Amino acid sequence: MIIKGKVHKFGDNINTDDIIAAKYLDSQDEAFLGSKCMENIDKDFFQKVAKGDIIVAGKNFGCGSSREHAPVAIKGCGVSLVIAESFARIFYRNSINVGLPILVSKDCGSISAGSLLSVDLNQGLIKDLNSGKIFSSEAFPVFMQEIIEAGGLLSWIKKKEKQ
Amino acid sequence: MGLTLIQKILLKHSLSGKLKDFIYAKVDFCFGNDITAPLAVKEFNKAGFDSVFDPNKIGLICDHFTPARDQKAANNVKLLKQFSRQFKIKHFYDIEACGVEHVFLPEAGLVKSLDLVIGADSHTCTYGALGAASFGVGSTDLAAAMKEGKCWLRVPESLKFVYQGKLNPWVGGKDLILYTIGKIGVDGALYKVMEFSGEAIRKLEMDDRFTMCNMAIEAGGKTGIIEPDEKTVQYIKTANPKLKNFKFEKSDPDAAYARVINIDVGRIKPQVACPHLPSNSKSVKECVKVKLDQVVIGSCTNGRLSDLAIAAKILRGKKIKKGLRAIVIPATPKIYDQAEKKKYLQIFSEAGFIISPATCGPCLGGHTGILDKGEVALATTNRNFIGRMGSPESFVYLSSPAVAAASAITGRITDPNEIKG
Numbered sequence: 001m002i003i004k005g006k007v008h009k010f011g012d013n014i015n016t017d018d019i020i021a022a023k024y025l026d027s028q029d030e031a032f033l034g035s036k037c038m039e040n041i042d043k044d045f046f047q048k049v050a051k052g053d054i055i056v057a058g059k060n061f062g063c064g065s066s067r068e069h070a071p072v073a074i075k076g077c078g079v080s081l082v083i084a085e086s087f088a089r090i091f092y093r094n095s096i097n098v099g100l101p102i103l104v105s106k107d108c109g110s111i112s113a114g115s116l117l118s119v120d121l122n123q124g125l126i127k128d129l130n131s132g133k134i135f136s137s138e139a140f141p142v143f144m145q146e147i148i149e150a151g152g153l154l155s156w157i158k159k160k161e162k163q
Numbered sequence: 164m165g166l167t168l169i170q171k172i173l174l175k176h177s178l179s180g181k182l183k184d185f186i187y188a189k190v191d192f193c194f195g196n197d198i199t200a201p202l203a204v205k206e207f208n209k210a211g212f213d214s215v216f217d218p219n220k221i222g223l224i225c226d227h228f229t230p231a232r233d234q235k236a237a238n239n240v241k242l243l244k245q246f247s248r249q250f251k252i253k254h255f256y257d258i259e260a261c262g263v264e265h266v267f268l269p270e271a272g273l274v275k276s277l278d279l280v281i282g283a284d285s286h287t288c289t290y291g292a293l294g295a296a297s298f299g300v301g302s303t304d305l306a307a308a309m310k311e312g313k314c315w316l317r318v319p320e321s322l323k324f325v326y327q328g329k330l331n332p333w334v335g336g337k338d339l340i341l342y343t344i345g346k347i348g349v350d351g352a353l354y355k356v357m358e359f360s361g362e363a364i365r366k367l368e369m370d371d372r373f374t375m376c377n378m379a380i381e382a383g384g385k386t387g388i389i390e391p392d393e394k395t396v397q398y399i400k401t402a403n404p405k406l407k408n409f410k411f412e413k414s415d416p417d418a419a420y421a422r423v424i425n426i427d428v429g430r431i432k433p434q435v436a437c438p439h440l441p442s443n444s445k446s447v448k449e450c451v452k453v454k455l456d457q458v459v460i461g462s463c464t465n466g467r468l469s470d471l472a473i474a475a476k477i478l479r480g481k482k483i484k485k486g487l488r489a490i491v492i493p494a495t496p497k498i499y500d501q502a503e504k505k506k507y508l509q510i511f512s513e514a515g516f517i518i519s520p521a522t523c524g525p526c527l528g529g530h531t532g533i534l535d536k537g538e539v540a541l542a543t544t545n546r547n548f549i550g551r552m553g554s555p556e557s558f559v560y561l562s563s564p565a566v567a568a569a570s571a572i573t574g575r576i577t578d579p580n581e582i583k584g
Contacts, residue, residue: 040550094301
């Protein structure tokens with residue numbers, strides 16, 4: 001699967017309160033949560049982001065609370081992929097479980113805001129279409145690939161049940 | 164090569180009977196709260212599941228936006244109540260019956276040593292203080308666990324923290340963990356288990372041990388854990404007197420650790436974590452000029468009886484600074500009741516504190532103590548991220564109950580040693 005999108009850059013330790021403030025957690029609606037995404041640190045983010053865009057961030061993206069509303073909000077605002085130098089563990093598993101594509105790329109820090117990326121999710125290859133540079137990412141363990149391919153944890157469980 | 168305590172628990176629960184990079188594990192208890200569980204129920208229903216693995220091993224605990232702050236919050240509680248009725252789930256609790264989940268579950272005897280617990284709340288790591296393996300997960304993980312009684316887990320490496328030496332006056336578990344997070348950073352334990360050990364940990368009472376394990380997530384840790392001893396056994400027996408012959412384990416002497424970190428607690432003075440990361444810890448003496456609008460004593464980190472006792476000891480016969488808003492939140496109805504009997508609530512009230520019913524409330528900017536632009540709070544909670552307690556332009560400092568009580572008297576961040584009895 002190839003994803004193409006414009007880059008929005010964030011720094012290190014973007015926490016789940018940054019991604020979706022706790023006051024909105026009484027909602028389970030993807031579109032509503034998406035409209036409040038990143039409000040605490042970039043209140044116009046929802047206006048700036050277009051469908052298919054890509055978040056590129058530093059270390060420990062998604063640290064803090066376990067709220068699955070965070071990857072849901074990111075999906076809800078139209079973002080198609082998050083690339084980070086590292087992810088906090090609960091955010092990482094939540095993204096796999098809800099089917100938000102994520103990639104760990106140690107050298108993604110040199111990707112510029114506003115760049116257009118073309119990302120081959122199967123190969124884990126990130127191409128910056130502005131600079132022509134190519135960035136690699138870490139492959140998912142086989143076990144997680146199965147969940148990703150099934151479209152999330154619950155679809156994977158149902159698929160297993162049928163087998 | 165020996166095994167760490169966490170590896171032993173995971174091996175015991177691994178469905179393949181092996182410890183590989185990833186395991187599928189049997190869970191002894193799974194739970195969520197009034198913000199994470201409604202999303203789990205939505206996913207559970209969307210997947211078309213029509214049964215749960217064991218109605219006695221699921222908890223639905225309404226503590227975050229309760230007592231319902233508005234109609235939407237009330238509706239989420241009702242949704243969980245209906246789900247519990249439908250599947251005969253035994254452990255559904257609204258706030259009046261539970262209080263704050265991570266204080267309530269151990270208090271109610273629902274977690275014990277060697278259990279594998281997953282909770283749709285990041286502070287599920289708290290129960291490592293009981294020698295259990297407890298991990299924060301997401302709502303979809305909870306939906307899957309309610310259905311299957313299983314969870315996928317990466318087998319983690321462990322960091323061993325060895326605390327030696329004698330604690331300084333007014334220094335407790337909160338100061339040790341803030342100091343430790345300051346030392347290793349908010350991703351210093353990413354994907355790893357933080358095992359707290361050493362003579363200073365043995366001397367800590369259970370409440371302080373819960374505080375330390377509770378904040379392992381703030382260093383990115385998968386969980387915190389402490390080897391059980393006689394204090395742990397006594398706590399578990401008191402919480403669940405019917406429990407017979409429960410077992411506990413310790414790490415093997417030759418277990419492998421990714422890193423061993425020695426900490427001399429004699430060097431640790433009362434700590435404060437400055438905005439906007441829990442790793443921005445400093446000694447109180449470096450922050451004494453910070454003026455406060457609000458003080459909060461409570462939460463799953465520091466809302467237990469001994470936390471209230473320490474604060475009451477400092478506040479006895481004193482008044483809080485005029486114009487300061489101070490809120491104390493006994494974490495469970497049982498703690499509220501004990502604090503009343505021991506006259507702590509009277510001390511808080513006479514000092515000028517507002518006594519709140521149990522709730523997570525202000526800790527996550529939910530309700531009952533929200534900050535406006537420019538306001539500054541000192542709280543015994545666990546996170547000081549941007550906007551955590553309200554306005555993105557407010558400021559949260561984290562500390563122990565002793566520092567919070569001393570600071571409530573002066574209206575600025577204050578070392579408890581400065582307050583004369």
